[in-house]
Amino acid sequence: MAQVNQVITLFNGYSYLDPADPKIFIxxxxxxxxxxxxxxxxxxxxxxxxxxxxxxxALKEHSIKPEDISAVVSTHGHPDHTGNNNLFLNAKWHIVGQTIMHKDKFLIHIPFTPFELTRDIRVIETEGHTLSCVSVIVENSSLGGVTAISGDLFEKKEDIDDPVLWQEVGSENQKAQFKNRSKIADMANWIIPGHGEGFEVTLEIREKLQQQFKNN
Ligand SMILES: [Zn+2]
Incomplete structure (x- = not known):
């Protein structure tokens, strides 16, 4: 088998307003x-x-036990992205947003420069949805080329044509988010968003995101 980092989506996320209760977002x-x-x-x-x-x-189906996990990354600190971090206590690093820790030791890593997990997988800052959001950049990805696991920088693929979809779920820095969305699209062949299926990045997507960044 080719020497690639296997990127496997265990669950596709979702997000929508509860049709029965406008106060609830699912x-x-x-x-x-x-x-x-x-x-x-x-x-x-x-x-x-x-x-x-x-x-x-789901991990078992891929022959992974919780103790086989070497690092946990939550792209930001919201509870639907961090809920089960403590299943993985053998991990060398627990990274939540721009905070990197092991047990009671916090790595002093300010400002947040790219943090190399392996020689071809790194965590980079992608402020926007929250001020301390990060994305995981996987080179030599099994999806082909570079895969960015972007968290809520992208809510779902549809938010490229309809930015309201990412804006309405909260953006602590919209300007940075426009910029980082374009930056990630420029560097990645695939993006796996925070609440939807992964998608391939086309030239059209890159141009659209550049335009949106320029106009905002
Ligand atoms: Zn989210």
């Missing part, structure tokens, strides 16, 4: 397993706190 995140080269396994965004058994079952 949401869960996209949860991704990276089976990295040299056995370095990463889980990105661990869904809501009630989903532990589901995640363990």
């Amino acid at each position: 949401s869960n995140c996209t949860c991704v397993l990276i089976k990295g080269l040299d056995g370095y396994n990463i889980i990105v965004d661990t869904m809501n706190p009630w989903d532990g058994p589901k995640i363990l079952e």
